[in-house]
Amino acid sequence: MPTSMPRALANKVKDVLNYAAEQPAVDVDTRTNTVTPPPSYDYLDDEAKAEVAQKVADVEPRIADVLDEGDAVDDEVARAIAKASGLPGPVHTASSLEDLLGVSNDGPLAPGEVRNRGPVAGTDGKPGIPGIKAADLGEVITLPNGKKVAIFGDSYGKPQVGPPTDPTNTHYPSVAVPVTFDAKGRPHFGPPLTGPDGKNVLFPLPEEAKRAGANNALPAGSITIGKDTYMMVVGTNTNEGLNPKGGSWLVKVTNDPAGGWRPVDGSYRPWSPNADPGKGPIPPTQISGYQASDGKVYIAADAFDRSQGVTMYRVDPDQVWNRGQWEPYNGNNTWGPAGQPATTTITPPGQHWGELSFREVDGKPVLSGTNLNNDSTKIPTVEVHVGDNPTQVLNPDTSPKTVVMSNDPNAPNFVPAPYGGYILPGSTLDNLGIFGSQWYEPQGGPVHYDVQDIRANVKPG
Known part of the structure; x- marks a missing residue:
């Protein structure tokens, strides 16, 4: 054609x-x-x-x-x-x-082109996940043995979201699903490796999270260092929304997700709501990071409840597990004392962000994620930024932005109620793979709670 x-x-x-x-x-x-x-x-x-x-x-x-x-x-x-x-x-x-x-879903991408190949998991997903009909997020994690799993958030056996009081709709608090990619980069999912509530769960709750009122654990980003990966997990309550009232902690990824990924000793931090007066800077509850060519590990961070802009931390690779060694970036090329929360964001004032994915691609720091306040429009977008150094990756003057999903009906890449934005392994700047999510419940219609396969050419001109 x-x-x-x-x-x-x-x-x-x-x-x-x-x-x-x-x-x-x-x-x-x-x-x-x-x-x-x-x-x-x-x-x-x-x-x-x-x-x-x-x-x-x-x-x-x-x-x-x-x-x-x-x-x-x-x-x-x-x-x-x-x-x-x-x-x-x-x-x-x-x-x-x-x-x-005029869409070729598998050919080369033109500069700046974004190609949404449609839902691949969840309510609208093709091929979908065996036994799971509603799912979101789907960050792809490489295990130490080289195999890959997609980590989904709250997932359900029926093509609908909850409610938690419906005993017939099997709920997975988080789920690890094996995934492979064919020659065209399309994902293929296997049966879940972890179970529903109370049965070989992926993220066992630490006692501190239980005491804080959590009954659910959700993925909140990952940090990659060679073959090692650490994930942040937050504790939530299925009856109280997505506030991480159960705090946050780290787990180290192993080859046995079915056995559960246990909390790293000493990594737990209680949740400090932004609404509390006098709290000041607070520990992050959502992160993503990678080891850069200078040897340091850089970590982009924000809040799981989407109440913050993006902050930055750095740490030696052998201390990633130790949150007390994370050094906060405090602006003007200065780094604060290890273990302290960052006092400034790398995003413009007033922006609130959600899911983050921060990786080095073709030698460039690339940050993909959910911007709840796109410029001054207040229209949520999933967008990709390419920078020259980690702390400037969101600098609007130096880092080009590509919007891959937008809640604006008049936008080229309109998807109602978008979020997520996880960079897929094997990506290049001219063929960046992304898993974006949608949670859209039109009045009188079926819910759209899915993961979408997106490709974008974000290579700077």
């Missing part, structure tokens, strides 16, 4: 897809042009199932019509080539809706 496919035809495809997404929503695979009921179909009543079946029957001929129109456009292009060159024109067929959209 030529890249000059008329925009009007691409807009017709978008109209079909938008219609398919209206209630009762049905799924459209733009690669195969197939229409299927949503993952929640088995839980619908008979009347709703009949409405979905009718919707499938309505969408299929619309797809056929737009594909026929694409074939007609291709014929015109072929005739024009033949007339201009005196040679037979190439024969094209509109093999998929992706072609008509």
